[in-house]
Amino acid sequence: MSQLHQMSGKSDATKREWSRFKYPQSLYKYGITLGVVLFIIYSLHYLNVDLSRLFGIFGRLGDLLANRYYPPDIEYIKDADYIGSIIETIQMAYLGALFGILISIFLGWFAAYNVSPSRRYLYPVARVVTMLFRSVHEMIWAILFVTILGFGMLPGVLALTMFSVGFAGKLFAEEIEAIHMGEVEAIRAMGGNHLQVFVYGVVPQVRVALTGIAIYTWDVAFRAATVVGFVGAGGMGWYLKRNVMQIETHRTAAILLSILILVIISEFISAWARNYVSKAK
Amino acid sequence: MAILEVRDLKASYSSSGPEILKGISFEVENDDFFAIIGPSGAGKSTLIRCINRLLEPSSGSIKLNGVDVLKLNNKELRHLRRHIGMIFQEFNLINRMSVMDNVLSGRLGYVGTLRSVLRIFSDKDIQNALMLLERVGLQDHVDKRADELSGGQRQRVGIARALMQEPTLLLLDEPTSALDPKISREVMELIKDIATELKVPVLCNIHDVQLAKETCNKIIGLQDGYKMFDGPTETLAQANLEEIYSMEVL
Amino acid sequence: MTVEAIDSKAAPLKLEDIVRNRTRKHRWHLAFYILALVLIGWSIKATIIDDTDWERIGTFSEILKSVSQFIGIDFGLIPDLLGPTIETFMIACIGTLLGLVICIPAIWFGALNVTPFKPVTYPLARIAMTLSRSIHEIVWALIFVSAVGLGAFAGILAIAARSLGFIAKMSAEAVENIDRKPVEAIRAMGGNNFQVMLYAILPQVMPVILGIVIFEWEINIRRSAVLGLVGAGGLGLVFFRQMHTFNYPGVTTVILAIFCLVLVGEITSHYSRKALI
Numbered sequence: 001m002s003q004l005h006q007m008s009g010k011s012d013a014t015k016r017e018w019s020r021f022k023y024p025q026s027l028y029k030y031g032i033t034l035g036v037v038l039f040i041i042y043s044l045h046y047l048n049v050d051l052s053r054l055f056g057i058f059g060r061l062g063d064l065l066a067n068r069y070y071p072p073d074i075e076y077i078k079d080a081d082y083i084g085s086i087i088e089t090i091q092m093a094y095l096g097a098l099f100g101i102l103i104s105i106f107l108g109w110f111a112a113y114n115v116s117p118s119r120r121y122l123y124p125v126a127r128v129v130t131m132l133f134r135s136v137h138e139m140i141w142a143i144l145f146v147t148i149l150g151f152g153m154l155p156g157v158l159a160l161t162m163f164s165v166g167f168a169g170k171l172f173a174e175e176i177e178a179i180h181m182g183e184v185e186a187i188r189a190m191g192g193n194h195l196q197v198f199v200y201g202v203v204p205q206v207r208v209a210l211t212g213i214a215i216y217t218w219d220v221a222f223r224a225a226t227v228v229g230f231v232g233a234g235g236m237g238w239y240l241k242r243n244v245m246q247i248e249t250h251r252t253a254a255i256l257l258s259i260l261i262l263v264i265i266s267e268f269i270s271a272w273a274r275n276y277v278s279k280a281k
Numbered sequence: 282m283a284i285l286e287v288r289d290l291k292a293s294y295s296s297s298g299p300e301i302l303k304g305i306s307f308e309v310e311n312d313d314f315f316a317i318i319g320p321s322g323a324g325k326s327t328l329i330r331c332i333n334r335l336l337e338p339s340s341g342s343i344k345l346n347g348v349d350v351l352k353l354n355n356k357e358l359r360h361l362r363r364h365i366g367m368i369f370q371e372f373n374l375i376n377r378m379s380v381m382d383n384v385l386s387g388r389l390g391y392v393g394t395l396r397s398v399l400r401i402f403s404d405k406d407i408q409n410a411l412m413l414l415e416r417v418g419l420q421d422h423v424d425k426r427a428d429e430l431s432g433g434q435r436q437r438v439g440i441a442r443a444l445m446q447e448p449t450l451l452l453l454d455e456p457t458s459a460l461d462p463k464i465s466r467e468v469m470e471l472i473k474d475i476a477t478e479l480k481v482p483v484l485c486n487i488h489d490v491q492l493a494k495e496t497c498n499k500i501i502g503l504q505d506g507y508k509m510f511d512g513p514t515e516t517l518a519q520a521n522l523e524e525i526y527s528m529e530v531l
Numbered sequence: 532m533t534v535e536a537i538d539s540k541a542a543p544l545k546l547e548d549i550v551r552n553r554t555r556k557h558r559w560h561l562a563f564y565i566l567a568l569v570l571i572g573w574s575i576k577a578t579i580i581d582d583t584d585w586e587r588i589g590t591f592s593e594i595l596k597s598v599s600q601f602i603g604i605d606f607g608l609i610p611d612l613l614g615p616t617i618e619t620f621m622i623a624c625i626g627t628l629l630g631l632v633i634c635i636p637a638i639w640f641g642a643l644n645v646t647p648f649k650p651v652t653y654p655l656a657r658i659a660m661t662l663s664r665s666i667h668e669i670v671w672a673l674i675f676v677s678a679v680g681l682g683a684f685a686g687i688l689a690i691a692a693r694s695l696g697f698i699a700k701m702s703a704e705a706v707e708n709i710d711r712k713p714v715e716a717i718r719a720m721g722g723n724n725f726q727v728m729l730y731a732i733l734p735q736v737m738p739v740i741l742g743i744v745i746f747e748w749e750i751n752i753r754r755s756a757v758l759g760l761v762g763a764g765g766l767g768l769v770f771f772r773q774m775h776t777f778n779y780p781g782v783t784t785v786i787l788a789i790f791c792l793v794l795v796g797e798i799t800s801h802y803s804r805k806a807l808i
Contacts, residue, residue: 039624040624040625040628043621043624043625044625046617046618046621047618047621047622047625047682047683047684047687047764048682048683048684049625049683049684049687050684053679053684057678057679057688060678060679061674061678064677064678088577088578088582091573091574091577091578092574092578094570094571094574095571095574095575095578095579098571131790131793131794131797132790134753134793135753135789135790135792135793135794136753136786136789136790137753137754137756137757137789139669139757139760140756140757140770140786140789143770143774144601144782147597147774148594148597148598149583149587149588149594150584150587150588151584152582152583152584153577153578153579153582153583154578154579154582154583156578157578157579223664223665223667224667226667227667227669227670230669230760231760234578234582240670244673256666256670259665259666259667259670260661260662260665260666263661263664263665264661264665267661267665
């Protein structure tokens, strides 16, 4: 017999009612769950995805990597031309991120509701521009610029600039919107104009955060830079595309390996730099 | 007959660190409400946690109903733990779950893994949970989320959860130190009443000596890892207290 | 205390010391700025001045002319866009969900406090996370297209593979930062490791993980819109087709469709993340 039956007082034999299902809250919950499940099933059907292939995929992928991609052709990536393309990639990322950040500072300022010089006009325009730059993928930017300007690194730099603006602009604006308004009010009270408010009231507060975001932007831009060459916008992406198209799997594996190593290095550098900046304040 | 027998218990936080408990022995009888008092840092919390091996003691023996706790393997330990209810200083509830689910989670040691995934509990468990919630006075808060309750109410959920385990021993780790004095008394009285009804022995560490004297029938005093006093509450004299808390005065 | 006494205590640094320290710090910064400037100059020269075929670009008015080709909307294309837009949206959703599913072991292995066998499982999960994040979605899509063939399935897998790293990394951090007290409580009542995860850890991290997933989903909409470039279905394919047929207003139309889709995603994400808290 249960020990709890020794409990005195109100612990009589009356049966208490409780159910996990509550009307209507649980109904909503189950309804939403059901809707999500139906959406998934319908999507899989619509996209013609054969789920049974999913279970075999890991084995197949392992097979593919082991037989066709392994071993990577290390000699290929030691080639001077390829190393040159790596340097190109780094330069593109560096410039693209730099230009992007410079534009973002102004765009972020205009798109921050609390200090925007003109809430009526500049604020919505800056918002929409940031949104547009964000929503268009860096590959699409690269294609557009290649169409207009031809092959080369310039379209790559411009595509990365657009990408960096989209990436950093929103983060900058969010950071600026979170500042203390006291300083801003003080400068305004002294009769400062918008630029003075920005330089003296806003920048000192967000400098560290913006530097952190800027470094992060470089890191992300570098990842994007590795593939914009795919559509002819310079850098190592071109090599990647050529080898993929020619089914040179061992070379492709070597290129992927080099990308991986570079990204890891850049991640370390950016983590170190962000750490350094946040300590330096 | 002693239900819990602790012999020469030693413990430290790390193998090289200082010893927190330096050879503690005591016995808890069947209908004891046993208090451990002492200044902070004396090892009260460590001692309580050694009983159900949330902390591993370095040597000594703990016998619960004749079973040597320190010799159990993982699975046996889990089986033992489900018979030891524990009530915590900061309630340790699962904040984002409802009161009812918190109380039902007391049965986790008994239900299988699959049933705990689906949160299917037997009708008997649900009836017991509702009865316990009524007993601790939370019948109107069954479906609220645990973090919507006040401190005192949360500790009542903690009590109901511990009782769901149908424990043969209750461990209380400073159950009232996160509560204000008035609610502390109510909670301690509630625990005492229930423990008496269910005839569960209680081992309780508590820093409030006055409260310990009011509720407990036996007291041990710890100081710096040593046992300084062991005996019925009536025999605890001012001199003993001064000895136990001497470090604190300094 | 006299004024002199304060003075002798408060000013152990001589003026010239301060100046020297400042200049030293200054020199450091100056060197850094010069280095950055040189780097910029060199990059600009190498990428923009030397590498660009200025004759191909031509005069400014010619650039304007080629830009103006893009102005306009191809209304005839709009009905054909509906299908691919839905497809892109679905690839993003299913891809993110699949990413979440394959994330679960990665989170489990990659959070220091719950990883089952630290010397092996922890580095394994960390490597998987880095791998996932450092390879661009286009490259992932290529790999999967070569594994499962053209179509939406490759896109879903690419999105899932790309999402894994970010979701798993942030979630593992959330798991590492949980409140330990409920864990202790479940252990004390005899719960096994699995029950500890289910009852003490999961309820705490679930809202955080969902927030991360929604954030990633929003990004994935953008990503899935380009996967068509390498044959993985969706709007990217339409975009590519317009490009190839030199239907530039059509290109603009596709971009606007992407923009609308991303906007929907951003709004949904904004409100659903608010609702989570």
